[in-house]
Amino acid sequence: MIILFLFSLSAQSQTAADAKMKAFIDALMKKMTLEEKIGQLNLPGSGDIVTGQAGNSDIAKKIKEGKVGGLFNIKSVAKIRDVQKVAVEQSRLKIPLIFGMDVIHGYETVFPIPLGLSCTWDMQLIERSARIAAQEASADGICWTFSPMVDIARDPRWGRIAEGSGEDAFLGSQIAKAMVRGYQGTDLTKNNTIMACTKHYALYGAAEAGRDYNTVDMSHQRMYNDYFPPFKAAVEAGAGSFMASFNEIDGVPATANKWLLTDVLRKQWGFKGFVVTDYTGINEMIAHGIGDLQTASARALMAGIDMDMVGEGILTTTTKSLKEGKVTIQRIDEACRKILEAKYKLGLFDDPYRYCDENRARNEIFTTVNRKEARNIAAQSFVLLKNQGNLLPLKKNGTIALIGPLADNKQNMPGTWSVAANFENATSLLTGLKEVAGNNVRILTARGSNLDYDSLFEDRAGMFGKSLHRDSRPASVIMQEAIDIADQSDVIVAALGESSEMTGEASSRTNIEIPDAQKALLNALLKTGKPVVLVLFTGRPLALKWEQDNVPAILNVWFGGSEAGYAIADVLFGDMNPSGKLTTTFPQNVGQIPLYYNHKNTGRPLPEGQWFQKFRSNYLDVSNDPVYPFGFGLSYTQFSYGELKLSDTTLKANQTLKASIDVTNSGSRDGKEVVQLYIRDVVGSTTRPVKELKGFQKVELKAGETKTVSFNIRQEDLKFYNYDLKYDWEPGEFVIMIGGNSRDVKSGSVTWVK
Numbered sequence: 065m066i067i068l069f070l071f072s073l074s075a076q077s078q079t080a081a082d083a084k085m086k087a088f089i090d091a092l093m094k095k096m097t098l099e100e101k102i103g104q105l106n107l108p109g110s111g112d113i114v115t116g117q118a119g120n121s122d123i124a125k126k127i128k129e130g131k132v133g134g135l136f137n138i139k140s141v142a143k144i145r146d147v148q149k150v151a152v153e154q155s156r157l158k159i160p161l162i163f164g165m166d167v168i169h170g171y172e173t174v175f176p177i178p179l180g181l182s183c184t185w186d187m188q189l190i191e192r193s194a195r196i197a198a199q200e201a202s203a204d205g206i207c208w209t210f211s212p213m214v215d216i217a218r219d220p221r222w223g224r225i226a227e228g229s230g231e232d233a234f235l236g237s238q239i240a241k242a243m244v245r246g247y248q249g250t251d252l253t254k255n256n257t258i259m260a261c262t263k264h265y266a267l268y269g270a271a272e273a274g275r276d277y278n279t280v281d282m283s284h285q286r287m288y289n290d291y292f293p294p295f296k297a298a299v300e301a302g303a304g305s306f307m308a309s310f311n312e313i314d315g316v317p318a319t320a321n322k323w324l325l326t327d328v329l330r331k332q333w334g335f336k337g338f339v340v341t342d343y344t345g346i347n348e349m350i351a352h353g354i355g356d357l358q359t360a361s362a363r364a365l366m367a368g369i370d371m372d373m374v375g376e377g378i379l380t381t382t383t384k385s386l387k388e389g390k391v392t393i394q395r396i397d398e399a400c401r402k403i404l405e406a407k408y409k410l411g412l413f414d415d416p417y418r419y420c421d422e423n424r425a426r427n428e429i430f431t432t433v434n435r436k437e438a439r440n441i442a443a444q445s446f447v448l449l450k451n452q453g454n455l456l457p458l459k460k461n462g463t464i465a466l467i468g469p470l471a472d473n474k475q476n477m478p479g480t481w482s483v484a485a486n487f488e489n490a491t492s493l494l495t496g497l498k499e500v501a502g503n504n505v506r507i508l509t510a511r512g513s514n515l516d517y518d519s520l521f522e523d524r525a526g527m528f529g530k531s532l533h534r535d536s537r538p539a540s541v542i543m544q545e546a547i548d549i550a551d552q553s554d555v556i557v558a559a560l561g562e563s564s565e566m567t568g569e570a571s572s573r574t575n576i577e578i579p580d581a582q583k584a585l586l587n588a589l590l591k592t593g594k595p596v597v598l599v600l601f602t603g604r605p606l607a608l609k610w611e612q613d614n615v616p617a618i619l620n621v622w623f624g625g626s627e628a629g630y631a632i633a634d635v636l637f638g639d640m641n642p643s644g645k646l647t648t649t650f651p652q653n654v655g656q657i658p659l660y661y662n663h664k665n666t667g668r669p670l671p672e673g674q675w676f677q678k679f680r681s682n683y684l685d686v687s688n689d690p691v692y693p694f695g696f697g698l699s700y701t702q703f704s705y706g707e708l709k710l711s712d713t714t715l716k717a718n719q720t721l722k723a724s725i726d727v728t729n730s731g732s733r734d735g736k737e738v739v740q741l742y743i744r745d746v747v748g749s750t751t752r753p754v755k756e757l758k759g760f761q762k763v764e765l766k767a768g769e770t771k772t773v774s775f776n777i778r779q780e781d782l783k784f785y786n787y788d789l790k791y792d793w794e795p796g797e798f799v800i801m802i803g804g805n806s807r808d809v810k811s812g813s814v815t816w817v818k
């Protein structure tokens with residue numbers, strides 16, 4: 065009763081606040097000319113804005129004319145204040161600008177790349193990372209971030225798999241919500257919260273062959289069940305804006321896809337915020353074959369785009385399109401209103417300098433406290449893939465040979481999309497290792513190899529002239545230097561894998577193995593007979609079959625952010641016990657792609673435990689198994705699972721099934737385990753996946769401790785989008801599975817009747 069009362073009270077005050085906002089915007093829009101309304105829809109590139117000179121920049125002229133709604137990727141309060149001043153003092157209606165940035169996994173304090181962050185399976189930590197990112201960004205003038213990126217991806221060839229949360233819709237949805245909560249908090253008008261922009265809507269992660277920006281074609285069932293859920297979750301969490309993706313959907317680029325932007329997003333899901341294109345998304349529709357810039361812009365606007373990033377198609381063609389009847393004034397008004405509403409919700413009309421506090425900029429960015437949290441979060445994102453004979457953790461004595469092109473490379477640590485990072489502030493693995501090791505460890509180091517034999521490959525990966533520090537000496541000389549120090553060591557730590565530039569946007573690869581030069585180095589290091597720990601840097605699942613067969617210990621550290629050097633050392637020396645679990649499947653080779661845990665059974669499945677049978681769904685040359693399945697990750701301790709207990713065997717519609725299992729830390733160290741619940745819907749009106757993640761709990765267990773982990777399963781958890789895209793559950797048999805990864809599970813079955 066009290067809750068109901070409070071709810072209706074808060075609903076009332078929300079209605080009153082909405083009415084106040086509407087009245088304000090109505091009054092403002094009455095004063096606006098058509099050109100000024102169109103100007104709000106423009107998000108141009110910022111160009112080179114020099115502090116103190118903003119008023120003279122090219123962009124300033126447009127701002128004064130009311131032709132700019134916002135700007136992005138400008139760094140520093142001073143610059144942002146300067147530009148905002150032009151808008152609120154020199155444009156006719158003094159409408160403030162919105163300032164966005166790609167704050168993707170932290171601001172100056174950088175957290176692990178999103179794919180790594182997702183491997184923590186810890187929603188509080190993930191939310192916390194977004195909260196800190198928002199605090200730092202807002203202290204530096206930013207009020208809008210182009211994050212979270214919630215694209216489901218099942219293709220590790222795609223470089224941007226690094227920016228998302230992996231292959232699973234359920235986990236991806238939880239993370240989408242946590243990120244939105246972290247950025248936006250409970251009150252967007254506060255000066256330390258920023259507006260989220262959920263991207264890339266939609267299906268960008270399903271680009272054919274993993275080639276960036278490529279065509280996408282998929283069934284609506286797969287969209288609704290596997291690719292849309294994190295976007296819908298972000299709407300439910302109140303994300304203030306969305307970004308359209310570059311790819312096409314059903315033959316129409318997302319940027320002009322009315323079904324996607326209006327029917328699904330606004331009508332079905334009730335999204336109330338605004339939609340921005342991706343970078344030149346409208347202009348790119350000329351190459352897609354949609355027509356000239358005017359046609360592309362008109363189609364985008366009428367489909368539901370509210371803001372045009374960089375390309376200025378909407379700015380330059382909409383007046384003409386209106387005269388020619390290609391767009392409506394209602395749509396222009398609606399888009400303009402959405403942008404003004406965002407500014408209103410951020411409190412910019414009350415105080416356009418709300419996010420421009422020099423004191424905050426000085427005191428709240430890259431602080432000791434934030435860096436400490438980043439170090440802790442990074443350590444929890446690492447995934448221990450192999451640890452033969454408990455080679456890890458390392459002892460804090462003896463001689464370690466730290467070898468590899470990524471061993472002493474600060475620039476590599478933050479990872480892709482670290483726009484605000486100060487790369488000089490990042491800590492390399494060598495620095496972190498030295499600090500954490502203490503005085504009893506001798507650390508020798510050598511490069512061992514370049515990233516790749518092919519220097520042109522490195523050039524293609526590099527961006528904006530950023531050097532990858534290629535060593536010009538002959539490969540044999542670089543390697544011999546490493547072998548010489550390896551021979552003097554007790555253990556070799558090989559820091560190998562991808563450089564951050566080899567992952568992320570426009571960094572697709574058809575060969576997803578560790579690059580040749582480094583693999584040769586690894587082989588040579590193994591031949592010394594010394595124990596080798598592979599510290600693997602990567603932004604995607606790599607094909608690691610050979611490494612799994614030959615290297616005794618593998619710790620996957622992704623790109624762990626500004627504090628990664630320390631965090632890796634914390635884990636290598638056992639100050640932190642690794643607990644990360646994979647959120648994408650690691651295939652044996654590129655030919656198996658797409659390989660994901662929640663696949664369908666087919667009419668000719670391979671019997672479990674077998675790797676080949678004629679006329680079954682399989683390959684001649686490789687089994688269907690991954691090297692590491694979804695959900696997999698080891699610890700320095702061991703966890704054992706008891707038998708699965710189910711509270712019922714037959715359930716009626718709204719009954720709750722309780723599934724429990726005893727999990728024991730049977731090793732000698734305290735540790736954390738992510739206990740995962742999967743369900744299989746055995747028979748359906750459409751075919752159903754062999755298993756789907758439906759719950760997880762990260763539990764902390766002392767050495768020797770046992771905890772009972774329980775999940776409550778309701779009919780809601782059984783629902784899916786059927787052939788008619790109706791979201792419902794169907795009665796019948798369900799297999800309930802619980803385990804420490806998607807492969808090794810304990811299972812039981814129940815019947816659910818309607």
Ligand code: BGC
Pocket residue numbers: 166210263342343569
């Ligand atoms: C990317 C977006 C990004 C935008 C702005 C585009 O190239 O696809 O993810 O937010 O640039 O920097």
